[in-house]
Amino acid sequence: MILETAGIHHITAFARNPQDNVNFYAGVLGLRLVKKTVNFDATEVYHLYFGDQSGNPGTVITFFPYPNYRRGEIGGGQVGITAFAVPPGSLDFWEKRLNSFGITPTKAIRFQQSYLQFCDNEGLQLEIVEREEGLNSSWSFGGIPADKAIKGLGGAVLFSVNAEKTIHVLENVLGLKKLGVDAGYARFQSPAAIGNLIDVALEDKQRGHGGAGTVHHIAWRAKDFQEHEEWHRKVTACGFAPTQILDRKYFKALYFREDGGILFEIATDPPGFARDEAPDALGQKLMLPEWFEPLRGQIEDNLPQIEVKTPDGDKG
Numbered sequence: 424m425i426l427e428t429a430g431i432h433h434i435t436a437f438a439r440n441p442q443d444n445v446n447f448y449a450g451v452l453g454l455r456l457v458k459k460t461v462n463f464d465a466t467e468v469y470h471l472y473f474g475d476q477s478g479n480p481g482t483v484i485t486f487f488p489y490p491n492y493r494r495g496e497i498g499g500g501q502v503g504i505t506a507f508a509v510p511p512g513s514l515d516f517w518e519k520r521l522n523s524f525g526i527t528p529t530k531a532i533r534f535q536q537s538y539l540q541f542c543d544n545e546g547l548q549l550e551i552v553e554r555e556e557g558l559n560s561s562w563s564f565g566g567i568p569a570d571k572a573i574k575g576l577g578g579a580v581l582f583s584v585n586a587e588k589t590i591h592v593l594e595n596v597l598g599l600k601k602l603g604v605d606a607g608y609a610r611f612q613s614p615a616a617i618g619n620l621i622d623v624a625l626e627d628k629q630r631g632h633g634g635a636g637t638v639h640h641i642a643w644r645a646k647d648f649q650e651h652e653e654w655h656r657k658v659t660a661c662g663f664a665p666t667q668i669l670d671r672k673y674f675k676a677l678y679f680r681e682d683g684g685i686l687f688e689i690a691t692d693p694p695g696f697a698r699d700e701a702p703d704a705l706g707q708k709l710m711l712p713e714w715f716e717p718l719r720g721q722i723e724d725n726l727p728q729i730e731v732k733t734p735d736g737d738k739g
Contacts, residue, residue, distance in 0.1 A: 426650070426657055427598025431576050431618030432642040432674070432690040433472070433483035434505050437495060438545050439635045441469050441488035442729045447544045448473040448484065449731045451524050452507070453567035456706035456731050457696045458673065462487050466715060467725045472673075475560040475575055478696040478705065480644050481618030482560070482575030487639065490727070497548060498631025499584035500684025502638035503624065504540070505547070508554040508577035508617060514539060516571045517551050524734070533622065534605045546636030552577045557617035565733045578620035579641060580608070582628040583683030590623055592681040596661050597643055615644070630684060640678065642688035651675055654689045665689075672712045673698065706731070 438444040448454050448471075457478030462468040465487075474483035484505060497503055509517060518539055521528050528539040531550070538550040554577055563569040583589035590609060593599045599611035599621060608622040631637060645651040651668065658665045658679050665679040674690040681687055699710050709726070711719060 425598065426653055428613055428643040428689070429619075429646065430481055430613035430615035430644055431579065431621075432480045432644040432688070432692070433474075433485055434502060434576065434579060434638055434641050435485045435487070435688075436505075436547055436638045437492060437633060437635050438486045438488040438547075439490055439492050441471065441486075441490075441727060443544050444471060444486050444488045445729050445731055448486075450565050450734045451520075451526075453562070453564045453572055454484070455562045455564065457483070458700075458710060459706050459708065459729070460672075460710050460712075461715070461722060461726070463671065463712065463715075466718070466722050469726060469729070472696065472706075475573075476562040477702060478673075479575070480690075480692045481557075481615055482573075484576070489635070493634040494546065495634025495637030496632040497546075497582070497637055499582050499628030500686075501582050501631045501633075502579045502641050502685070503548060503582035503628075504550055504580035505638065506538070506550045506552055506577035506579060506620075508557060508574045509551055509572070510559055510570060510574065511553045511555055513571045514551065514553055520567070532606075533608060534603070534610055543636075547638070550577075554617075556619075574617060576618040578618065578622065580622045580624065581641075581683075581685060582624050582631065583685060584627055584630050585683045586623055586625050586627055589681055589683030589685060592661075592683070592687075593621060593623070596658065596663075596681075618644075640686040640688050642676070642690040645689050645691045647693060648675060648691055651677070651689065651691045658689070670712075 454473035458472040472485045528541040531538045540550045557574045560572045602610040611621045613619045663679040665677045
């Protein structure tokens with residue numbers, strides 16, 4: 424069996440103010456806050472997950488919002504740009520919506536596709552692109568109709584300190600297929616309909632510095648727990664030193680840093696975000712894994728209150 428990833432599972436970035444983070448990704452971009460939990464390695468910090476109506480793999484961007492965190496510097500060894508996919512015919516809507524929030528996107532063309540490029544409130548580089556592929560989201564929020572809503576991740580642009588080595592991992596470890604080169608980028612595709620197009624800047628970048636407004640890691644999909652164990656063996660056999668398999672409650676994870684400096688995760692599609700909340704109640708309560716439940720009171724006392732609000736201030 425040829426082991427290849429279906430595509431992006433999620434992308435995780437750093438932020439500072441958790442309420443501002445919610446205001447931008449739920450209020451401005453209209454994503455659903457599908458899980459409100461904590462960083463399992465630093466319980467004084469939220470881990471916030473935003474995605475489509477169910478938080479399906481390939482639709483999710485997550486954040487560690489550290490209050491008063493330093494501002495990061497985007498560069499080599501990071502995801503440089505995170506792309507969101509919207510239905511065809513939606514770019515004019517999104518340009519007007521962003522303008523209404525004082526955000527002036529720039530327009531770019533890559534591989535004959537038009538992009539709206541802009542930054543979030545922390546400086547994280549984002550873009551929106553129209554894509555026919557992938558199911559439309561059924562989540563409608565903050566004045567965004569479902570037929571204009573973000574479907575999920577359109578892909579990502581990788582900035583590497585050694586693009587040749589990063590490309591080698593994409594093709595020979597993850598199994599992505601090269602589509603071509605354009606405007607200084609090489610494009611790779613995975614089989615999924617969403618989160619499936621990866622562009623690599625061919626010019627090696629100076630190493631970036633982690634902090635608010637930068638991506639911590641990009642996660643790739645494993646279809647189940649058995650395949651996840653096969654991924655661990657494959658990554659090891661390819662000369663990397665992956666972490667042990669970790670239980671992140673909503674998926675299992677392993678991590679390794681490829682030779683271009685980017686932290687890669689491989690995450691399982693199951694069990695998903697509805698394992699501890701009803702599908703219609705996702706993201707409404709602070710959810711903790713069972714091993715943190717005895718500390719719930721202490722954890723809640725250390726976290727600022729946050730809520731999902733529409734841009735006019737109504738609670739979602």
